[in-house]
Amino acid sequence: MRKNTRIIVIGASTGGLEALRTVLSGLDRDLNGIFIICQHIERSARLNYKMIFPDVQDYSLTEVEDKQPIESGVVYFAPPGYHLYVERLGYFGLSLDAPVNWSRPSIDVLFESAAHVHGCQVVGILLTGANGDGAQGIREVKRLGGITIAQNPESAVADIMPRRAIETGCVDHVLDLKEIAPFLVRLLRKDHSSHKGAL
Template identity: 40%
Template sequence: MNKFKLNSKYKAVVIGGSAGSFQGIVKILSNLPPNFPLPIIMCLHRLKHVRNGFVEALSLKSIVEVTEPFDKENIKKGKIYLAPANYHMSVELGHYFSLSTEEMINNSRPAIDITLGTAAYVYRDKLVGILLSGANKDGGLGMKYIKDRGGITIVQEPSECMIDTMPRAAMNATNIDHVLKIDQIVQFLKELHKHYIS
């Protein structure tokens, strides 16, 4: 895994996904080290009228409990956050979340571009951005923002995706650092973890 130029400067991981990403998310979360030191901020497209069950399903598989943040909730190390159904979730200076019900972007609320873009603004070169399988172009612009601000960008290998529109949109928008299969993304996060405990 020496192709990863890692260090301990990173302060957060942000993950976007849509159609076909659930199994990948489950595999990532179920293989995290139990004391993974960074907050993981997830924005996944989901049915807006189904508010129960999704978080619980992820928490059952995840090493760390998955929670939906409240508006103005502070972002803490070692926590996993999921954008609530039918709310845009932004990361704000001061390291807290803000939720809004503004109009959809890319026919989506939550919009991955908003979460990734605002996280890039706050964390700059200390952010890891990961974009998984999905059926629209949401997240492509957000990954460009992460790259432009010095963060590291990863997309799921399109050939592994159930629907590859989303990672390909990111690859068209910017020069992605790593194109990886889910197992490799898991290994990347484990390697990143080693830099914090070594």
């Protein structure tokens, strides 16, 4: 992981897999970013990510195992039934601690740990969902200098999750679903050129 690598954490619940398909398939190849996704899902679910996201070919799709190293160019998914954490030492952690907001994995848990470890490198994105998980996480990402995005509730299958996030007053950008990937591409490309400029 390079020093200026952005850590993009994405939370989604009801309608999330469909929304994620739109976001992930819009990513250019070779972006200097790490994508970490917390999708609420039934705990015994066993997912085939390649089949769910057939259009995503430039990034490998991985369900996280405990202590797995965090690497650029990979899209990571929280395993069903476990909380997912970003640890300081460049790897992931998991836990079976009690559900947070009736959810495990919980978006708050992922976002807070990413913000604690990576501060202003974090981009927190909340998509569609019928539950308030993630709002506290957005607050923490913002407090520690990261960028926060909520899907425009009007474009969401379930609008509670993005609305709760926007209500915190900590969301920087409210974007239609289709605008999210282009926004990320611009942001990561800009990082890249300003980083080169610095050299």
